[in-house]
Amino acid sequence: MALPSQLGFQDAGSPLMEELLHFHDHALMVVFLISTMVLYIIVAMVTAKLTDKLVLDSQEIEIIWTVLPAIILILIALPSLRILYLMDEINDPHLTIKALGHQWYWSYEYTDYEDLGFDSYMIPTHDLTPGQFRLLEADHRMVIPTESPARVLISAEDVLHSWAVPALGIKADAVPGRLNQTTFIVNRPGVFYGQCSEICGANHSFMPIVVEAIPLEHFENWTSLMSEET
Amino acid sequence: MSETIDEKLKNYRTAPFDARFPNTNQTRNCYQNYLDYHRCNKALAAKDQDQTPCQWYMRVYKSLCPMSWVSCGTSALIVQS
Numbered sequence: 001m002a003l004p005s006q007l008g009f010q011d012a013g014s015p016l017m018e019e020l021l022h023f024h025d026h027a028l029m030v031v032f033l034i035s036t037m038v039l040y041i042i043v044a045m046v047t048a049k050l051t052d053k054l055v056l057d058s059q060e061i062e063i064i065w066t067v068l069p070a071i072i073l074i075l076i077a078l079p080s081l082r083i084l085y086l087m088d089e090i091n092d093p094h095l096t097i098k099a100l101g102h103q104w105y106w107s108y109e110y111t112d113y114e115d116l117g118f119d120s121y122m123i124p125t126h127d128l129t130p131g132q133f134r135l136l137e138a139d140h141r142m143v144i145p146t147e148s149p150a151r152v153l154i155s156a157e158d159v160l161h162s163w164a165v166p167a168l169g170i171k172a173d174a175v176p177g178r179l180n181q182t183t184f185i186v187n188r189p190g191v192f193y194g195q196c197s198e199i200c201g202a203n204h205s206f207m208p209i210v211v212e213a214i215p216l217e218h219f220e221n222w223t224s225l226m227s228e229e230t
Numbered sequence: 231m232s233e234t235i236d237e238k239l240k241n242y243r244t245a246p247f248d249a250r251f252p253n254t255n256q257t258r259n260c261y262q263n264y265l266d267y268h269r270c271n272k273a274l275a276a277k278d279q280d281q282t283p284c285q286w287y288m289r290v291y292k293s294l295c296p297m298s299w300v301s302c303g304t305s306a307l308i309v310q311s
Contacts, residue, residue, distance in 0.1 A: 096244040179256040
């Protein structure tokens with residue numbers, strides 16, 4: 001989850017998010033280097049006592065400051081396109097979960113084998129137990145097995161919502177009448193938080209998403225438990 | 231196909247990748263399988279044949295389609311697509 005005064009991304013929970021993180025570090029470093037260089041030149045120009053009024057043109061520097069930016073842009077574009085195509089790779093999911101947005105909660109459906117569906121409401125602040133996170137916890141989490149490619153189909157039952165989990169690098173709009181597909185693999189067991197990312201009314205800020213990744217054996221126990229409960 | 235339909239149904243995990251619907255919008259995928267299931271049932275029933283092969287389409291549309299779309303009946307799915 002996000003921490004107070006956090007500057008960077010959350011720790012990645014999926015391979016795609018790891019790639020995005022590393023690419024962001026790379027692109028940001030390029031940006032910092034260019035900005036530092038430009039700032040240095042500005043300061044040097046402003047504080048210099050010498051002035052030369054007769055500088056007209058210079059082929060050499062013109063070539064350098066055309067070719068170098070082109071090379072830098074290629075160095076940014078290549079990893080970026082690599083990740084873009086990686087996101088569209090065809091993968092064969094092991095399970096399908098539907099996440100449906102309502103005003104103002106999410107409902108999850110696991111219907112590969114039997115009709116398992118449940119609602120996920122935010123836990124109100126006055127009902128939190130010590131250690132739980134304000135405005136992020138939900139009464140029922142979307143549980144998923146680790147290391148298994150999963151397909152999530154996102155839709156909405158009333159107005160637009162958006163299903164987002166930053167640690168897994170996922171965000172997809174929940175549009176009524178449409179099924180948006182996103183696939184991912186969770187690397188490690190853990191709990192990953194997200195919040196509704198499309199304005200949907202009074203309690204838009206109070207319908208969080210909680211994804212809990214557990215090993216496959218425990219996932220099977222959980223599905224049996226949930227089927228009995230519902 | 232090297233697998234028989236019974237083996238395929240027994241080994242069913244979830245709806246496999248369908249090359250007809252490679253993009254993000256899977257609405258049509260859900261609707262197509264729903265239609266295919268009912269058409270398959272109708273066609274095989276008309277010929278008095280076993281309707282087991284149609285179970286594949288049922289498993290796929292159950293995996294893909296939200297329960298509320300299906301429980302409302304065909305009209306809800308037509309509207310959605």
